[in-house]
Amino acid sequence: MGNSRRITSLLIYITPLLIISVLVAVTALKRNSDIIANSQNEAAWYVLQLQKEYAEFHLQLHRYAVGTSDHNDMMLQYEILWSRFKTILTNTHISHIYHFDGAYHQISKQFSYIQSIEPQLLALKPGDPNSLLVRQVKDNYEDLTIFLSYKFRLSSGDLLKKVKATQAMEILIYFLLCAITLLGSILLWALWRESSAMRKLAMSDTLTGIHSRLWLNQHLKEQVKNKQPFRFYLVDLDGFKAINDTLGHHAGDELLKTVAARLAALSGEHYHVARMGGDEFAVIESLAVQHEINISQKLLNSFQQPVILNGKNYPISASIGSSEYPLNASNVSEVLQQADFAMYEVKLQGKNGVVHFQGPTAPNVALPNDRASTAERFTNSL
Template sequence: MARSKLLTTQQKWVKRGLYIIISVLLCSTVFAVTQLKNNSEIVSKSQNEAIWFVLQLTKEYSEFIFQLQNYQFGNSDHNDMMIQYEILWSRFNTIINNKQVMHFDQFKGAYNVVNEHFTNIKQLEPALLELPNTQNVQPLLDTFRDDYENLIIFLNHKFRLSSGDLGDRIHAISEIEKIIHYLLLTMLLIGVLTAFLILRESHTHHKLAMNDSLTGIRNRLWLNHKLKDLEQLNYPFNFYLIDLDGFKTINDTLGHHAGDELLIELGRRLSELDCDSYYAARMGGDEFAIIELRSPSGKPLPGNNLGLKLIEVLRRPARIGGKNLIISASIGVSHFPGRAKTISEVFRQADFAMYEVKQKGKDGLNHYQPNEATCSGEEEVIS
């Protein structure tokens, strides 16, 4: 019993440990998915920042060409045009050297192309500064226009939504979000499935622990739990202790295999009795037990006649190893809470009543009587 309690306690701790592990894994998965989603949003935002800087660059470049053209026609002075050039210069410098523009270099070739255009406009700066003296505006204007148009063509191709790197990255981000949702759903399903498997395994282990491995009916451990529950509820029942007659002889003459077949057959018979509200269990060896529930008033349930049916099924010959074996059993019956007030008394009184049957020739059923301890009780033998 102590060993069974130890194993039960260990199994409970193992199950609790598994539940904790599953919970931690699920929480970790949710956290990882959240981080992945946040990272994808950061990538998306950083790319939006890159696009914003590119748009500002093209805007300022267009404004500079407009100012240079106004200077050519005398609609603005040299200082206004150079101020716009400085603004354009700072836009290029921000994209090339400022770390705020994240992931710009991940657009294939974008960094190098923008840097080349930046180099071009820096090389033209001395000519811009000499314009008040040279007034040679048209060649410079044509050069800047050509550079601007080439830059626009490249940026439109690189950053437009329909194709190019930006379209691929937006599509990739969309795919990442789908993967995130799929991963989360998958992990939740895995968690549910794992919990189901653990519960199923736990139920299987519980069933194995509570059932006899040979006959398949309930075992002594289950019987003890059931009797304790009935005792706590003070629920009335009859307890039948069944001991086979001559089982050792069957084992010695026909072998243990034949004995096992007989025990399996008796377990099947006891589990298929035509009665209501009863439980059959194997105590161990060739001993079986039956709990017969009574009505709350303590009276037997009408129509059960369990004692008669037990004698009938136990006297029926059993076909074992190609032979018909004549079998019988000695049965002792105790009553709770009538004569037995505790479960230990239930076992003791049933065992005493069964012993009286053995003493009087076996093959019968005897209800425990209080005076049996001092004199021979009246045996109820059904033949």
């Protein structure tokens, strides 16, 4: 019971952690998937536009150097290229550029170069297509084009890392889902087992081990609900308080255990025993199937032998009242009341006997032979 509770408590903590792990893994998987998708869309589009503007600027610069283009056209294309660099490096919406190792650094480096050549462009004169500035712009353009073309291909190292990370994340998610399913099943099993154990514990009397009052109430209700005939015996120990007070509660508990064990020996296909509380017990005799066993006499015989308490023998007896459903009672409450009335009749007649309730006229009494004279007034109802 204790181990089951510890396992259940542990699983209650572990299962939410696994669920959180799955959510984190799913988030990471989505992020990687977005990177792969958006890297071929959003960031790639801006990079391609940058390459296009850079190529156009190089073309305008070359034309101006050979004298086929106006200086203003060349500078206008320079301003467009400058703005394209600025947009890529400062626009927060192009966040996926940061997921490519070295891309931001390379673009930033190229932008710094473009900014640095502005004075040279303003002072550049046409007529020298092989000037150092034209060659430098061409070389930088080609370097950036090669770098970005490799970085933003699906086969590039950066994207391959993301693809592999996504695949690993998928495997991890499947593993976590399997683990959650397994642990969830174990948790449900542990909770069911603990619930069953608690129910079993509630259905058993903790002192004597026989059925409890809760079980008794439920069983009686089921019998009435299913229209199953039965006879109910209410067993009340005689002189229990005296023993409990003089010998102590430990001796009283031992007496209750002994009586419970003797009554439990009656349990079988047609009989069930329960403790109602205190020194009261109950025996339910099923009448759905005919049987020839005299349960009344067996109950009385259970108290013929003395009990050993603190090393000494003590005689015991019980006052037993019974009621029958549906012959005399129509519900559980009436069964209990009638059995209690019959038991009280035994108390009035000197205890140590069995009275069967048979309606308001007269109960049916069964007493030991040495008290037969006491039962004469009930002879007609036997």
